[in-house]
Amino acid sequence: MATRRALVLSSLLLLGGCFQQSGTNISKLLPSDYQASYQVARICRLSVAHNSNYMVVYANTLAESDYLGGNYPLPQGSTIVTAETDRPDCMGVTGYTLMFKDVLGYNAAAADWHWQKLDAQREVLQDGRVQECIDCHASCGPYDYTCAH
Ligand code: HEC
Numbered sequence: 001m002a003t004r005r006a007l008v009l010s011s012l013l014l015l016g017g018c019f020q021q022s023g024t025n026i027s028k029l030l031p032s033d034y035q036a037s038y039q040v041a042r043i044c045r046l047s048v049a050h051n052s053n054y055m056v057v058y059a060n061t062l063a064e065s066d067y068l069g070g071n072y073p074l075p076q077g078s079t080i081v082t083a084e085t086d087r088p089d090c091m092g093v094t095g096y097t098l099m100f101k102d103v104l105g106y107n108a109a110a111a112d113w114h115w116q117k118l119d120a121q122r123e124v125l126q127d128g129r130v131q132e133c134i135d136c137h138a139s140c141g142p143y144d145y146t147c148a149h
Pocket of ligand 1: 046047048049050057080081082097098099115116117126130132133134136137145146147148149
């Protein structure tokens with residue numbers, strides 16, 4: 001009986017673990033209210049480099065003035081995000097990319113940027129020191145790995 005109870009208990013725990021995991025991969029780097037709390041840094045435009053999506057670029061308060069003013073490098077804590085869609089009016093966002101200036105030493109070789117690609121629900125698809133993001137953004141020039149000016 002005790003074994004049976006232990007079994008039931010452990011399967012419940014396992015199930016609980018599974019339920020907990022689903023939906024917990026929401027990005028902590030992009031708040032759900034970003035449209036209200038971030039500034040639009042660039043209005044809707046086609047981006048050939050990002051799979052020919054249309055994108056609006058947003059910057060958080062920390063990044064905003066330096067990013068728009070072209071003062072590089074951007075400060076620690078800066079977040080810049082693209083809201084992307086295949087629609088030329090940029091409505092109906094299908095996903096995001098973002099770059100977050102992480103703690104000093106996070107990735108010293110590439111200016112400590114932390115990269116993420118998210119789906120429409122802000123679930124993380126790619127995360128961290130993502131080499132393909134770094135490689136292409138490094139080729140944009142001396143703008144602290146940013147490309148949209
Ligand atoms: C093939 C080149 C290329 C790749 C790969 C790429 N990007 Fe970009 N990205 C650009 C360019 C160019 C822009 C500027 C928008 C435009 O005009 O296309 C941009 C813009 C951005 C911006 C807006 C901020 C800025 O000024 O750069 C973010 C955030 C971003 N990309 C994140 C990412 C992430 C995250 C990845 C990887 C998952 C990634 N990018 C992969 C070329 C690239």
